[in-house]
Amino acid sequence: MDRIRIVGGNELAGTIPISGAKNAALPLMIASLLTDDTLTLENVPHLADVEQLIRILGNHGVDYSVNGRREKQQEGYSRTINFSARNIVDTTAPYELVSKMRASFWVIGPLLARMGEAKVSLPGGCAIGTRPVDLFLEGLQVLGAELDVDNGYVMAKTKNGRLTGNRYVFPKVSVGATHVLMMAASLAKGETVLENAAREPEIVNLAECLIAMGAKIHGAGTATITIHGVEALSGARVRVIPDRIETGTYAMAVAMTGGDVMLAGARPDLLQSALDVLVETGAEITATNEGIRVKRNGAGIAPVDVTTAPFPAFPTDLQAQFMGMMTMAKGKSRITETIFENRFMHVQELARLGAHITLSGQTAIVDGVAKLKGAPVMATDLRASVSLVIAGLAAEGETTVNRVYHLDRGFERLEEKLSGCGAVIERISG
Numbered sequence: 444m445d446r447i448r449i450v451g452g453n454e455l456a457g458t459i460p461i462s463g464a465k466n467a468a469l470p471l472m473i474a475s476l477l478t479d480d481t482l483t484l485e486n487v488p489h490l491a492d493v494e495q496l497i498r499i500l501g502n503h504g505v506d507y508s509v510n511g512r513r514e515k516q517q518e519g520y521s522r523t524i525n526f527s528a529r530n531i532v533d534t535t536a537p538y539e540l541v542s543k544m545r546a547s548f549w550v551i552g553p554l555l556a557r558m559g560e561a562k563v564s565l566p567g568g569c570a571i572g573t574r575p576v577d578l579f580l581e582g583l584q585v586l587g588a589e590l591d592v593d594n595g596y597v598m599a600k601t602k603n604g605r606l607t608g609n610r611y612v613f614p615k616v617s618v619g620a621t622h623v624l625m626m627a628a629s630l631a632k633g634e635t636v637l638e639n640a641a642r643e644p645e646i647v648n649l650a651e652c653l654i655a656m657g658a659k660i661h662g663a664g665t666a667t668i669t670i671h672g673v674e675a676l677s678g679a680r681v682r683v684i685p686d687r688i689e690t691g692t693y694a695m696a697v698a699m700t701g702g703d704v705m706l707a708g709a710r711p712d713l714l715q716s717a718l719d720v721l722v723e724t725g726a727e728i729t730a731t732n733e734g735i736r737v738k739r740n741g742a743g744i745a746p747v748d749v750t751t752a753p754f755p756a757f758p759t760d761l762q763a764q765f766m767g768m769m770t771m772a773k774g775k776s777r778i779t780e781t782i783f784e785n786r787f788m789h790v791q792e793l794a795r796l797g798a799h800i801t802l803s804g805q806t807a808i809v810d811g812v813a814k815l816k817g818a819p820v821m822a823t824d825l826r827a828s829v830s831l832v833i834a835g836l837a838a839e840g841e842t843t844v845n846r847v848y849h850l851d852r853g854f855e856r857l858e859e860k861l862s863g864c865g866a867v868i869e870r871i872s873g
């Protein structure tokens with residue numbers, strides 16, 4: 444199993460290109476199931492989750508082809524990919540494929556809307572909480588689906604071959620359920636109004652894609668989304684937005700180690716709350732035509748309290764990285780997680796590097812230390828893994844991060860991007 448070896452202590456300087464967002468690419472790829480035409484997606488990141496979803500879609504009959512130079516593809520660069528679901532050959536998404544990744548469950552929306560039936564295994568994904576699917580099921584039922592859960596599978600069908608538009612008020616904000624209901628309602632009969640919908644940039648990217656395919660959607664990016672269902676959708680060409688979590692992660696790495704890095708292609712509007720917090724810690728953030736420039740002069744990190752919440756607030760997917768950074772702040776900070784009930788698995792691993800963190804319910808109290816010392820650590824999920832990388836970059840001596848497959852789910856060419864800015868970091872295979 445691959446490991447990442449880091450020798451900490453170097454400042455970061457240079458340019459890091461920001462890749463397409465994993466969490467935007469996945470729902471856009473799934474939207475290809477809604478049409479028998481070709482959906483072309485630009486800037487699709489080369490990640491394990493994307494490859495896994497290609498396999499899942501392939502099982503339903505989706506063909507894909509990659510544009511661009513072959514050698515670049517092999518190096519793991521973002522690509523333009525054509526998806527074509529001309530014939531759906533299977534409406535079942537089996538456990539073996541779906542259990543590896545949360546987003547694969549989302550095929551239930553387009554399959555049901557286009558084919559009138561779907562059988563989808565309950566999902567997997569990062570082990571950060573129980574992650575139920577009740578909102579998906581309730582929302583689809585409101586659109587007229589008949590559902591049954593049996594043997595770990597959700598069996599869904601429509602009454603007369605088509606879903607029917609309706610009003611659904613989410614009792615809790617859910618990114619995934621908003622994606623699914625927006626896709627399903629695009630092909631439903633009549634109007635659907637989704638209230639208390641998620642407002643994340645990935646929702647807006649999906650709505651742009653569906654609109655380009657001929658859907659009639661208003662209000663994406665606000666809490667109320669209105670969808671007028673159409674009979675059929677067509678192909679389109681859509682670009683995946685830059686990854687705001689990758690952007691925030693590297694920004695925090697620079698703020699922690701010190702240095703001066705241009706995050707090329709990053710968009711500040713996608714993570715303003717996190718950038719505001721970084722400024723409070725003492726980092727200098729400048730938006731330019733090229734991207735976001737992050738500078739820190741080595742004067743240390745000021746402690747800042749954060750609470751995660753749905754967009755536009757501080758994202759849960761940056762909580763672990765921010766905690767990594769706060770371990771070396773000049774004082775105490777409080778980090779409260781409100782989205783997932785079990786997303787503090789990085790705490791005990793950060794402690795191996797010398798961090799002082801105590802947990803009180805959903806709040807971590809981080810008492811900054813003057814220095815961290817390298818150690819072997821083990822990541823338990825995607826963002827937890829990268830928080831250990833950040834801490835390792837700032838720690839004295841050698842850190843080895845095990846279970847790198849978590850990182851490969853969501854970070855394209857991580858070692859290459861960081862070593863290009865002066866970090867001592869390498870992958871050790873086997």
Ligand SMILES: CC(=O)N[C@H]1[C@@H](OP(=O)(O)OP(=O)(O)OC[C@H]2O[C@@H](n3ccc(=O)[nH]c3=O)[C@H](O)[C@@H]2O)O[C@H](CO)[C@@H](O)[C@@H]1O
Nearest residue numbers: 466546574575576577578579616617618619759760782783
């Ligand atoms: C692939 C992808 O895009 N994953 C992101 C997506 O996950 P995901 O879409 O799974 O996250 P949700 O927004 O749905 O989850 C938010 C909260 O709602 C709960 N919930 C959700 C659905 C449901 O039916 N019932 C229910 O109770 C969840 O357990 C969680 O406590 O948004 C999360 C919140 O920004 C991010 O951390 C994930 O990186």
Ligand SMILES: C=C(OP(=O)(O)O)C(=O)O
Nearest residue numbers: 545546568569760825826
């Ligand atoms: C939690 C994440 O992914 P998933 O929802 O696929 O588990 C993530 O991207 O941080």
